[in-house]
Amino acid sequence: MEELVMINGAISKPSEAKISVFDRGFLYGDATYEVVRSYSGKLFAVEPHIDRLFLSAERISMKLPYTKKQYLDRMQEFYQKAPFDDAYLRIQISRGEGPITLDPYAPTTVNEVMYLRPLKPHPREYFERGVPVVIAGVLRNSKKAMDPDIKSGNYLNNVLAYKFAAEKKAHEAIMENSEGFITEATTSNVFCVVNGELWTSPDDSDILRGITRNIVITLAQGLDIPLKKKNFTRQDLKNADEAFLTSSTREVMPIASVNGDVLKSSPGPVTRRLQQAYYDYVKNA
Amino acid sequence: MEELVMINGAISKPSEAKISVFDRGFLYGDATYEVVRSYSGKLFAVEPHIDRLFLSAERISMKLPYTKKQYLDRMQEFYQKAPFDDAYLRIQISRGEGPITLDPYAPTTVNEVMYLRPLKPHPREYFERGVPVVIAGVLRNSKKAMDPDIKSGNYLNNVLAYKFAAEKKAHEAIMENSEGFITEATTSNVFCVVNGELWTSPDDSDILRGITRNIVITLAQGLDIPLKKKNFTRQDLKNADEAFLTSSTREVMPIASVNGDVLKSSPGPVTRRLQQAYYDYVKNA
Numbered sequence: 038m039e040e041l042v043m044i045n046g047a048i049s050k051p052s053e054a055k056i057s058v059f060d061r062g063f064l065y066g067d068a069t070y071e072v073v074r075s076y077s078g079k080l081f082a083v084e085p086h087i088d089r090l091f092l093s094a095e096r097i098s099m100k101l102p103y104t105k106k107q108y109l110d111r112m113q114e115f116y117q118k119a120p121f122d123d124a125y126l127r128i129q130i131s132r133g134e135g136p137i138t139l140d141p142y143a144p145t146t147v148n149e150v151m152y153l154r155p156l157k158p159h160p161r162e163y164f165e166r167g168v169p170v171v172i173a174g175v176l177r178n179s180k181k182a183m184d185p186d187i188k189s190g191n192y193l194n195n196v197l198a199y200k201f202a203a204e205k206k207a208h209e210a211i212m213e214n215s216e217g218f219i220t221e222a223t224t225s226n227v228f229c230v231v232n233g234e235l236w237t238s239p240d241d242s243d244i245l246r247g248i249t250r251n252i253v254i255t256l257a258q259g260l261d262i263p264l265k266k267k268n269f270t271r272q273d274l275k276n277a278d279e280a281f282l283t284s285s286t287r288e289v290m291p292i293a294s295v296n297g298d299v300l301k302s303s304p305g306p307v308t309r310r311l312q313q314a315y316y317d318y319v320k321n322a
Numbered sequence: 323m324e325e326l327v328m329i330n331g332a333i334s335k336p337s338e339a340k341i342s343v344f345d346r347g348f349l350y351g352d353a354t355y356e357v358v359r360s361y362s363g364k365l366f367a368v369e370p371h372i373d374r375l376f377l378s379a380e381r382i383s384m385k386l387p388y389t390k391k392q393y394l395d396r397m398q399e400f401y402q403k404a405p406f407d408d409a410y411l412r413i414q415i416s417r418g419e420g421p422i423t424l425d426p427y428a429p430t431t432v433n434e435v436m437y438l439r440p441l442k443p444h445p446r447e448y449f450e451r452g453v454p455v456v457i458a459g460v461l462r463n464s465k466k467a468m469d470p471d472i473k474s475g476n477y478l479n480n481v482l483a484y485k486f487a488a489e490k491k492a493h494e495a496i497m498e499n500s501e502g503f504i505t506e507a508t509t510s511n512v513f514c515v516v517n518g519e520l521w522t523s524p525d526d527s528d529i530l531r532g533i534t535r536n537i538v539i540t541l542a543q544g545l546d547i548p549l550k551k552k553n554f555t556r557q558d559l560k561n562a563d564e565a566f567l568t569s570s571t572r573e574v575m576p577i578a579s580v581n582g583d584v585l586k587s588s589p590g591p592v593t594r595r596l597q598q599a600y601y602d603y604v605k606n607a
Contacts, residue, residue: 139484178463
């Protein structure tokens with residue numbers, strides 16, 4: 038079996054892995070999730086993912102039944118069952134079943150679904166030549182409404198944004214906020230390089246603070262690459278010397294073009310240094 | 323059996339009604355839904371609900387497998403199985419199962435879940451004395467990001483807003499938008515009466531255009547009650563002569579207080595006229 042599902046601790050074949058239609062994850066997207074990958078037979082950066090799972094849950098007033106250490110053990114144990122080395126592990130925790138009401142305090146028991154499959158790496162050329170991205174025709178959810186820093190089951194905003202990428206055969210779609218600033222792509226964060234400075238959106242902007250984003254920020258500081266967390270526009274991005282996306286599966290992935298406008302270099306020198314630093318970091322993790 | 327579920331045409335006991343954990347409704351809230359109620363053994367206003375189901379599906383690029391007439395037949399047939407007269411019927415259509423990707427064009431087959439239960443009417447005193455509401459501490463999703471006029475499986479914004487009502491033991495929570503205007507409550511629309519004029523948010527504001535809202539607008543016009551679709555603030559609402567909520571189950575429900583500030587009358591004369599007109603309309607529907 039190539040893929041595995043575990044529901045509340047019980048292993049299930051993917052084709053038989055089912056959840057109640059009254060689960061609030063299905064009814065309202067009332068859930069939180071994380072995706073962790075492995076390198077060389079070891080889950081990578083799993084602790085910060087668990088930290089974020091707890092932060093998301095807390096922000097939607099969802100009580101998690103286990104401690105961080107217990108989630109770590111559950112995920113590690115599940116991962117050990119993988120008959121392959123490089124894995125994609127998704128954990129989704131929903132508020133569970135209960136009476137049909139929006140009330141987050143309604144009595145429910147959370148449901149936990151873990152899913153494990155072989156990691157499908159992105160084609161090598163994506164990393165070597167960069168990928169085309171588009172600016173989506175929908176704005177990113179506002180932090181004051183549905184905070185993107187909550188990694189929840191409400192991903193329709195991202196689905197609608199991704200549609201713009203799919204229609205242009207682009208790799209990703211980047212969303213702006215109501216002020217016209219770049220926020221993030223549908224499943225990745227955005228960086229650009231301007232006059233040797235590395236820019237990424239502020240921590241308190243309308244973004245999910247990605248785990249890979251955090252690692253890249255730390256690596257840039259170690260390499261003495263000047264970093265600014267600041268708002269920037271699509272024009273800034275198009276005029277940038279370099280730009281890249283970050284996510285667990287994309288690592289540091291150069292952006293080749295934005296809405297068809299080709300960037301100056303892809304990958305440029307700063308992107309290449311960070312790609313190398315990231316590979317080194319991963320190797321020693 | 324008091325409650326019934328039908329999944330893709332097959333009747334199921336609620337306790338056994340399950341859906342794949344790979345259903346995009348569960349993964350992303352990538353679904354649309356409607357709730358229809360009945361009066362005196364007949365589904366009420368089911369055609370406009372089906373129209374809106376199609377509008378929601380179109381806006382998220384989800385192809386529905388049946389025609390409007392076929393959905394009408396499916397819902398009517400399911401409703402006929404109810405061993406009770408006054409029913410609550412929920413239909414949810416998700417984009418279905420497929421590869422894990424945000425791409426709305428990924429190959430999937432939609433899943434349809436219908437749920438039928440006896441209608442639990444709101445206590446009579448809610449209609450006779452009004453209900454307390456609060457202003458939520460989160461903003462309503464913006465139309466330009468996750469359009470509230472799409473009745474989707476992304477309801478976490480509403481769940482987070484409802485939390486404020488639950489914590490204050492209020493009946494509903496009303497959300498403002500980023501401009502400080504009242505939009506709607508978590509599962510109802512908002513009206514207020516100011517100097518004999520009936521106000522409700524514009525059709526193109528950050529709201530779901532409720533079926534009951536539409537009926538009330540038409541009834542007000544028939545009663546020569548001056549109606550303005552206009553933006554108004556929480557202060558306007560608190561200072562209003564009367565205010566009420568509308569939804570399929572709430573019909574015309576007076577608001578007694580906003581954040582603890584008691585309104586001038588609840589129900590006021592305009593609210594009472596509209597309550598009566600709504601009951602008459604329902605009786606003759």
